[in-house]
Amino acid sequence: MMQQRWKKRPDGSNWGDFGPDDQLGRLNLITRDKVLQGLAEAKEGIPFCLSLPLDYPGGSGLNPRRKPPxxxxxxxxxxxxxxxxxxxxxxxxxxxxxxxxxxLHLQYSTQWDALSHVGSLFDADGDGVPEKVFYNGFRGGIDIVGPDSIADAGAPAGADWRKGTSNAGALGIQNYAVHCVQGRAAMVDLHAHLGNERTYVGYDILMRILEEDGVEVETGDMVCLHTGFAEVVLGMNRNPDEKTLHSACAVLDGRDTKLLNWISDSGLSALIADNYAVEGLPSKPGGAGCCASMPLHEHCLFKNGIPLGELWHLTPLAGWLRERGRYRFLLTAPPLRLPGAVGSPATPVATV
Known part of the structure; x- marks a missing residue:
C-alpha cells in the first residue's frame, strides 16, 4: 500500500473511500450481485449495439483536436x-x-472517459499551492505524464511514433477493461419528454422525468441518458452542420448543485449519454475565474471517480424499452485494454 497522496480532499469528493490506491472509483459499486441483477434483465435474449460507427460524427466540428479515424x-x-x-x-x-x-483519436466517437481524462488545480497538500491533481490524489507530471514538446504530440504526417508517448501510469483506461464494466443499467429517456430542443437539464427536470417514467436508480446501477443527439448525428451522414452539433438535444446542467448532489447520493456507478460531453458545453456562467469550465466532469471524474460515457447510440434501445414499459437492461461495455490511455472507444452491448 502506498502512502496517502493527499492531506485534504475536495469538498463533495469520495477520495480514499475505496482505499488510498484505488483507480476504479465508483465502478467498485458494480459488485457480483450487480452483475447478477443485470443478467436477470436479459429476459428476451435480444442484443443492441450501442456504438455509433467510429467515423461519426464526421469532421471536427464537435472538437477541433479530434479527427475521424x-x-x-x-x-x-x-x-x-x-x-x-x-x-x-x-x-x-x-x-x-x-x-x-x-x-484513431480515442475520444472521437462512442467512448469512455478514463479517470485520468480530467483533473483539477487543487491544493491536495494543504500548503496553499494548488497542484495538477486527479482522482484520489494522483498527480499530473508524476503519475500521469506526457511529452513537453508539441513536436512530439498530435498526428503530423511522417511523425516518429516512437516519440511523444503519453502515459496515464495511474487511472488509465485499462482499469475499466480489466473490471469489464458489466452490470445492470437504467435508461432515462430525456428525449421522450424534451425532444430535440437544447435543454439544460437540472435536478428538478430530471426528478420530474424519473417520477413520470417510474425510473429508480439504485446503488451500482449504470445510468444512460437518451437525448436523441446520436440519432441527429447519424442523420447528417458524416457531414454535420456545426451549429446543429452545438445546439441540439438535452444536456445536463453541470452548474446545478442539486443535480451534482443527486449524482453522488444516487450511488450510480457510471453516467452515460448519447450526446457530446454529457453536460452542456459551454456550461452556464459560474462567475469570473470561479471554478471548473466543465463542472460535471470535475464532479464525476476528478472528485468521485464516476466514469463518463459519451456519444453512445441509445435511440433504438430506448424506443424498445419504452414500448414495453421497461427501463433496465444488462450492459456490457469494456473499453480497449490500452495501457496508459486517458479515453477509449467502446462497442457497448445492451441485452434485454
Whole structure:
C-alpha cells in the first residue's frame, strides 16, 4: 500500500473511500450481485449495439483536436499489404491477405472517459499551492505524464511514433477493461419528454422525468441518458452542420448543485449519454475565474471517480424499452485494454 497522496480532499469528493490506491472509483459499486441483477434483465435474449460507427460524427466540428479515424494497409517488403496473393511469395499458396492499421483519436466517437481524462488545480497538500491533481490524489507530471514538446504530440504526417508517448501510469483506461464494466443499467429517456430542443437539464427536470417514467436508480446501477443527439448525428451522414452539433438535444446542467448532489447520493456507478460531453458545453456562467469550465466532469471524474460515457447510440434501445414499459437492461461495455490511455472507444452491448 502506498502512502496517502493527499492531506485534504475536495469538498463533495469520495477520495480514499475505496482505499488510498484505488483507480476504479465508483465502478467498485458494480459488485457480483450487480452483475447478477443485470443478467436477470436479459429476459428476451435480444442484443443492441450501442456504438455509433467510429467515423461519426464526421469532421471536427464537435472538437477541433479530434479527427475521424484513418484506415491504411500495412506494408510488405516493397508492397501494400492488401489483396496480396501469397503465391507471389510462396509457390502454390492460395491465400489472399489484407492487413491494416488505424490512426484513431480515442475520444472521437462512442467512448469512455478514463479517470485520468480530467483533473483539477487543487491544493491536495494543504500548503496553499494548488497542484495538477486527479482522482484520489494522483498527480499530473508524476503519475500521469506526457511529452513537453508539441513536436512530439498530435498526428503530423511522417511523425516518429516512437516519440511523444503519453502515459496515464495511474487511472488509465485499462482499469475499466480489466473490471469489464458489466452490470445492470437504467435508461432515462430525456428525449421522450424534451425532444430535440437544447435543454439544460437540472435536478428538478430530471426528478420530474424519473417520477413520470417510474425510473429508480439504485446503488451500482449504470445510468444512460437518451437525448436523441446520436440519432441527429447519424442523420447528417458524416457531414454535420456545426451549429446543429452545438445546439441540439438535452444536456445536463453541470452548474446545478442539486443535480451534482443527486449524482453522488444516487450511488450510480457510471453516467452515460448519447450526446457530446454529457453536460452542456459551454456550461452556464459560474462567475469570473470561479471554478471548473466543465463542472460535471470535475464532479464525476476528478472528485468521485464516476466514469463518463459519451456519444453512445441509445435511440433504438430506448424506443424498445419504452414500448414495453421497461427501463433496465444488462450492459456490457469494456473499453480497449490500452495501457496508459486517458479515453477509449467502446462497442457497448445492451441485452434485454
Amino acid at each position: 484513418v484506415l491504411r494497409p500495412t506494408l510488405r517488403p516493397n508492397a501494400v499489404n492488401f489483396n496480396v496473393a501469397l503465391n507471389t511469395e510462396e509457390e502454390g499458396a492460395t491465400d489472399v491477405v489484407c492487413d491494416d492499421l488505424v490512426l
